[in-house]
Amino acid sequence: MSVQIVTANRLRDGAVVYLTATQHWSEEFAASAVFRDDAAAQLALDGAGAAVKARLVVGPYLAEAKETAEGLQPINARERIRASRQPTITVDAGSWTGRIAG
Amino acid sequence: MYRYDEFDATFVAERVKQFRDQVARRLAGELTEDEFRPLRLQNGLYLQLHAYMLRIAIPYGSLSSKQLRKLAFIARRYDKGFGHFTTRQNIQFNWPQLDEIPDILAHLAEVEMHAIQTSGNCIRNVTADHFAGVAPDEIEDPRIWAEIIRQWSTLHPEFAFLPRKFKIAVTGASHDRAAVKFHDIGLKMARNEAGEIGFEVIVGGGMGRTPAIGPTIRGFLPKQHLLSYLEAILRVYNLLGRRDNLYKSRIKILVASTGTAEFARLVEEEWARIRDGVLTLPREEVERIERYFNPPAYEKLPVFSPELETAKRGDAAFARWVRTNTHPHKVDGYSIVTVSLKPEGGAPGDASADQMDLIADLADEYSFREVRVTHHQNLVLPNVRKQDLYALWQRLAAVRLAQPNVGFLTDIIACPGLDYCNLANARSIPIAQRIQRRFNDFQRLEEIGELRLNISGCINACGHHHAGNIGILGVDKQGEEFYQITLGGSSKDDSSIGKIVGPAFAIDQVADAVETIVDVYLEKRLSAEERFLETYRRVGLDPFKEKLYGNPQARRPAAE
Numbered sequence: 001m002s003v004q005i006v007t008a009n010r011l012r013d014g015a016v017v018y019l020t021a022t023q024h025w026s027e028e029f030a031a032s033a034v035f036r037d038d039a040a041a042q043l044a045l046d047g048a049g050a051a052v053k054a055r056l057v058v059g060p061y062l063a064e065a066k067e068t069a070e071g072l073q074p075i076n077a078r079e080r081i082r083a084s085r086q087p088t089i090t091v092d093a094g095s096w097t098g099r100i101a102g
Numbered sequence: 103m104y105r106y107d108e109f110d111a112t113f114v115a116e117r118v119k120q121f122r123d124q125v126a127r128r129l130a131g132e133l134t135e136d137e138f139r140p141l142r143l144q145n146g147l148y149l150q151l152h153a154y155m156l157r158i159a160i161p162y163g164s165l166s167s168k169q170l171r172k173l174a175f176i177a178r179r180y181d182k183g184f185g186h187f188t189t190r191q192n193i194q195f196n197w198p199q200l201d202e203i204p205d206i207l208a209h210l211a212e213v214e215m216h217a218i219q220t221s222g223n224c225i226r227n228v229t230a231d232h233f234a235g236v237a238p239d240e241i242e243d244p245r246i247w248a249e250i251i252r253q254w255s256t257l258h259p260e261f262a263f264l265p266r267k268f269k270i271a272v273t274g275a276s277h278d279r280a281a282v283k284f285h286d287i288g289l290k291m292a293r294n295e296a297g298e299i300g301f302e303v304i305v306g307g308g309m310g311r312t313p314a315i316g317p318t319i320r321g322f323l324p325k326q327h328l329l330s331y332l333e334a335i336l337r338v339y340n341l342l343g344r345r346d347n348l349y350k351s352r353i354k355i356l357v358a359s360t361g362t363a364e365f366a367r368l369v370e371e372e373w374a375r376i377r378d379g380v381l382t383l384p385r386e387e388v389e390r391i392e393r394y395f396n397p398p399a400y401e402k403l404p405v406f407s408p409e410l411e412t413a414k415r416g417d418a419a420f421a422r423w424v425r426t427n428t429h430p431h432k433v434d435g436y437s438i439v440t441v442s443l444k445p446e447g448g449a450p451g452d453a454s455a456d457q458m459d460l461i462a463d464l465a466d467e468y469s470f471r472e473v474r475v476t477h478h479q480n481l482v483l484p485n486v487r488k489q490d491l492y493a494l495w496q497r498l499a500a501v502r503l504a505q506p507n508v509g510f511l512t513d514i515i516a517c518p519g520l521d522y523c524n525l526a527n528a529r530s531i532p533i534a535q536r537i538q539r540r541f542n543d544f545q546r547l548e549e550i551g552e553l554r555l556n557i558s559g560c561i562n563a564c565g566h567h568h569a570g571n572i573g574i575l576g577v578d579k580q581g582e583e584f585y586q587i588t589l590g591g592s593s594k595d596d597s598s599i600g601k602i603v604g605p606a607f608a609i610d611q612v613a614d615a616v617e618t619i620v621d622v623y624l625e626k627r628l629s630a631e632e633r634f635l636e637t638y639r640r641v642g643l644d645p646f647k648e649k650l651y652g653n654p655q656a657r658r659p660a661a662e
Contacts (some may be wrong), residue, residue: 002112011129013199015151023409048104055131058149075334077528082151091532 002075003062004041005032006048007082010055014083017057019048025057028073029083032065103166103395103472104249107213113257114211116515117218119195120527122204129201136597144219145207150524151198153660157220158210162230162248162272163191163475167462172213174458180206186456187443187451190269191229191513192220193477196522218256223264225255231273231280231577232476235395236484238432241291244274245395247328250383253327261336264342266351268336269308270325280595281305281477283315284569286353286561287335294322300584301328305335306357309563313599314354317592319366325388327373328379334373338365340405352422380532398470398485403435407488417548421497423506423546428491437491439469439483440476441498442513446542449531450516451479460501468494477566478515480508508545511555511620515566519576520583526559528576529554529609533557536613541620550620553634556591569593572619573600573610585612589646590638603643604651622649 005040015027026032035041038047041062048060058100066076074080104158113199121141125549128138142148146157158173163463165173173193177185180202181195188194198206206353210216219226228248251270261268274291282288288304301323307316323331339353342360357365414421429438441461443452453461465473465483467491484492498504507513514537517523519530525618541547543629567573573588585607588600607615623646627637638646 005208009467011135012201016152016323052135053131055129077578077583078526078581079530080149082518085152087152087531088529089521089535 001074002066004035004038004062005065005072006035006041006044006060006061007063007079008031010052011055011058014058016085019044019051019060023047025051027085029065029074029089032072034067034072035062059073076085103164104129104161104391106498110214111211114216114218115215117145117216118204118207118211121207121225123206127281136279140222142203143221144218145203145472146220147203148221150196150522151520152522154200154203154473155218156195156203156206157188158193158195158215158217159220159227160191160215160416160475161252162228162234163232163477164230164234164245165473165475166213167465167471167473169215169387170458170462170465171354172209172215174455174462176209177257177455184452184454185478186518187453187481189477189479189517189564190227191232191476191477194518196518207408218341223266223268223269224262225258225264225268225270228252228255229269229271229280229285229477231275231278232474232482233279233429233438233484234274234437234474235397236431236433237275237279237434238430240275240278240432241293242274243392243395244272244280244289244291245390247274247289247291247301247325249391249394250273250388250393251332254332254381260333261340264336265341265345265563266348266353268339268353270332278593278595278597281566281569281597283597284313284566284593285316287332288316288329288462294653298324300324303331303335305369306362307597308352308354308356309568310352311563312352312354313563313568314358314599314600316354317357317362319362319369326383326385327377329370329383330386331369333374333381334369334376337372337607338368342368356411360632392484397433398472400409400433400436400485401487403433403487403489406436407435410491413492417492419499419506420492422548423495423504424491426506426510426548427504427508428486433485435488437486437488439486439491439494440480440508441483441503442508443480444507444534444538444539445502445505445592446511446512448502448538449537450514450534452563453481456559457501457503460497461503461525464494464497478513480510506544509552509554511541511550511572511616512547513554515554515556515570517557517559517565519557519565523584524560524565526576527561527578528559528585530557530559530565530574530576533574533576533585533609533612537616540613540617549626549630551630552610553620553623553632554592555616566593567591568599569597570600577606579606583609585609586617587619587650588611589643590635592635596635599641601643604647613637618649619646622646 021033223614273283303320304316306503469483516530516534518528558565558576559576591600
């Protein structure tokens with residue numbers, strides 16, 4: 001069953017961040033607070049407006065996720081790539097040299 | 103190269119100062135994101151998937167070695183050690199921090215560069231033939247006119263808020279290497295019956311959601327009227343272009359809905375009012391700009407270089423690279439060298455800081471300190487003595503910059519795609535890498551011959567997929583990536599828009615599909631001289647469809 005999480009980009013460096021259950025912003029997707037109904041999700045998103053005002057994050061929005069045996073996971077390709085915090089590619093010449101994302 | 107005058111230097115320095123203040127106010131909470139967004143975009147700063155992205159203008163793709171070294175410095179100090187050269191002859195950095203952007207802009211200003219008008223609904227960086235000034239088929243050097251357009255369009259108050267972004271390309275050659283028919287305005291230098299030189303003016307081409315090949319609205323425009331005529335076109339567009347619908351706001355939609363003849367009439371009517379006024383270019387001013395682009399001090403050399411011929415005989419890999427990556431130069435004894443940024447396993451258009459530094463060194467040693475960026479996302483050393491090619495090639499090969507694949511299937515144009523871009527539906531770079539791995543055989547590539555493959559991660563078409571002989575477009579189907587293939591596009595003199603071959607493919611099927619398409623071409627071509635595009639135009643889509651899908655009537659395109 002799909003659930004919702006709140007995500008945004010951090011103002012200072014644009015990094016992908018997730019709203020946690022303790023009202024902090026984490027770079028770890030797995031640390032996201034999980035919302036099981038639309039009303040709770042909307043309330044959390046409205047609450048994220050405070051972090052926007054406090055100049056912590058930009059553009060918060062709700063994203064779908066799923067709870068699996070391996071833990072909380074993003075549903076679509078875009079959110080999977082965001083959650084990995086880097087491009088999915090490895091290149092052996094010229095540019096990005098990060099690991100392959102999951 | 104053009105050098106900033108006092109006016110250029112002052113306004114760029116003031117702009118850096120202004121943006122430093124705007125960033126400080128944003129970080130201090132005096133500006134909201136809604137207030138700040140248009141300001142950062144006017145300075146080329148986007149917020150992408152993982153980080154900010156800074157797009158820096160490289161006017162008409164022309165760089166000095168000093169500027170390239172500065173880009174390498176920025177890549178190393180403020181980014182993750184690399185930059186991405188784009189299809190608009192610009193460079194993008196993918197990981198800068200907001201609070202460091204003003205410092206980056208200050209470093210750029212030191213070498214007469216900036217990021218102004220690389221975003222927003224304004225006249226963007228003017229692009230030109232990457233072989234400008236050195237091509238043997240050139241009527242006149244387009245950089246002079248691109249520079250004049252740059253000066254006119256920079257901070258032009260009337261055109262700061264157009265209905266949508268606006269792109270101008272200029273070529274001075276008989277063969278179009280600047281894709282002029284795919285731009286909002288394309289300018290092609292031409293001679294009239296009296297032998298005078300002027301411009302053919304093409305308006306309303308473009309890629310994106312609604313690809314269009316621009317029609318010619320004026321066969322010959324005398325040079326001194328260039329700016330008044332451009333101003334007339336922009337005025338008609340600014341007045342009549344749609345602002346109510348983002349998807350219908352480009353000038354191509356206006357030209358198509360008005361009709362070419364009527365649009366041309368409106369432009370001529372406006373031009374009649376403003377021609378022969380302040381925008382008429384004085385001869386002395388054109389000559390002043392021309393002097394910046396005077397040819398370097400070429401040596402008098404024979405056409406034939408015995409050193410080159412000996413090296414080619416002794417080294418087959420070098421001989422192959424000379425065949426594929428060098429081009430005839432207008433001056434005897436010189437070659438134009440294209441440095442491919444398309445290595446197997448790389449990301450098309452990416453260059454590391456070390457590679458940028460090396461190319462800057464090579465430009466100093468072998469090419470009069472000059473480098474060009476191509477819209478195919480490669481770099482060019484425009485002035486290399488033939489006798490130096492072997493030494494140059496060895497230096498490039500040592501850092502994997504000597505791939506002999508220019509113009510071939512693995513010389514792929516690809517946008518950053520969903521690995522970086524906020525707008526993308528699907529990834530582009532991994533698709534390019536899979537195709538490069540599949541076709542990583544230079545002999546096979548040479549046998550296949552000229553074949554342009556372009557990949558875009560969404561319908562905005564930054565990867566020019568419409569103009570690829572083979573085009574690949576990433577689409578989103580219920581949150582997963584699929585790829586639609588088009589055939590028959592071209593951005594050259596024989597411009598055409600690719601046609602969708604059939605239903606989209608899953609990511610694992612794309613390289614197989616490309617191989618099938620290549621196999622059909624090899625089977626159907628009449629001779630090794632018949633290019634992919636010619637074969638496609640002769641046989642049409644059906645043989646490709648049949649091989650890819652079986653009965654072509656059985657399935658309808660899934661994501662048209």
